[in-house]
Amino acid sequence: MLELLGLSAEAEAVYRVLLAHPYWDGNQITAHLKLSRQQLKAAQQQLAELALVTERESRWVPVSPAVGLSALLASAEAEVVARRQQIEATRAAVMAMTAHGGLAAVEPARRLDGLDAIDARMAELGLLARREILHMTPHRGHDVEVPEGVVVRHLVQASIRYDGDLLARARHLVAAGHEVRTVPAAPMPMAVFDRATALLPVDPGAAEVGMLEVTNSGVVAVACALFDELWFDSVPLDHPIGGTxxxxxxxxxxxxxxxxxxxxxxxxxxxxxxxxxxxxxxxxxxxxxxxxxxxxxxxxxxxxxxxxxxxxxxxxxxxxx
Incomplete structure (x- = not known):
């Protein structure tokens, strides 16, 4: 029940026993919970790290849940909010850099107008890649020819799972050796080659308008950070949402x-x-x-x-x- 606050089931059980029987010793606790001494020690260490118990006169004393658990819950909620703000800030930074061709002020960027120009440059950069290609798009992965050994990762919106044509296209990529994962929402289309060159949209809401080819290390690093955050929490295409x-x-x-x-x-x-x-x-x-x-x-x-x-x-x- 309290695992999201960092407590294992054993630590939670020990904490509950200490609250109910604050004067029990280790032998009584292990006998009651059917734990080994090693498990009890690990649980006590975890409770101490989370400031839910204190050691007093060779005895573990529980901290009131009203104090200890409330503090942990508040901390967890604050960290969730901070994490969301960090992702939003990263997304905003990428979009701000791409809006109205603003990347040109950072470093000269090559503009690619229209889908044909974008697809042609994607194909060229794919053949030049040596390590990995990161590709994020709301609806379709990009089938590019790449040298042997290059890892290609695609992030697409989960909604493709319910579109027969888009799902078939994504499965074709998987069959070709690409990695495809889905997220609830792909914030913007982009592609990064060897973490050195990025294609970012001129208008994040309309990729067909054009993209900018960027090699500025700071801009590329921000794009990679956004992709990596979303990738970790994404779901593999062949893994049902909510399954294992x-x-x-x-x-x-x-x-x-x-x-x-x-x-x-x-x-x-x-x-x-x-x-x-x-x-x-x-x-x-x-x-x-x-x-x-x-x-x-x-x-x-x-x-x-x-x-x-x-x-x-x-x-x-x-x-x-």
Whole structure:
């Protein structure tokens, strides 16, 4: 129930027991909850990190829910608002840079007028790509020929799932080896080649008017940041919305591995360069994909699915933090 605030099921259970029986010792708690000493220690550490318990005279004392949980909830809500504002600010920055040809003031940009010119330049840049192509569009992925080994990622609006022709086009891209994911709304059409050259719309609301080819590193970095944020929270095309899928991207895999090694959410956030709320939200999403009610159960199912490789001898489960 409190997992979105960063509590595992075990930590929540321990917290509830401490509130009901503040003078129970570790033996009584583990016996009552049927936990191992290691699980109890991990739960106590998590509760301490979240300021829900304090240690007093070798005894864990619970902080009142009215204080501790209210503070966590307020913090989580503030982080969600801040994250939304960050995404909106990034989107606004990209749109502001592209509005009325404003990119020309940053660095000379090549203007491509009309869909034919855009498609022709997309094809040229696709053949020149060496590592990856990022493509975002409301309705259709772009089928470009690329050299072997180049990763092509497409972000399209989820509404294509309900359009037979658009869905067939997207599935054709997947069959060709491209990665296609959907988001509730693709804010603007754009393409980025090797994170060095970007095609951004002159008018974000009307891509057919034309696009600007930009190589300014700051502008390209902003476009990539917007794409990366949306990509992480997107849904693979062959994965039903609200269902599960057994693949992980590198960031998800690294996060799971660090949690399985016993690192705290805070340390994972620092090493990945993201906020604590982002780590907790991503763990919650992964638990939902695993249909797990606790991190311990999620660890078991992570190993069962082989997300972190085969379990080592004697290691049948890997708790997630």
């Amino acid at each position: 899928k057994d693949d992980l991207d590198p960031v998800q895999r690294q996060m799971l591995r660090m949690l399985a090694e016993g690192h705290t959410d805070g340390l994972v956030a620092r090493r990945l360069g993201v906020s604590l709320s982002t780590v907790r939200r991503r763990v919650a999403l992964l638990m939902d994909r695993l249909d797990a009610r606790s991190r311990f159960q999620a660890g078991i199912r992570t190993v069962e699915r082989g997300w972190l490789g085969a379990p080592q001898p004697g290691q049948e489960s890997v708790p997630l933090g």
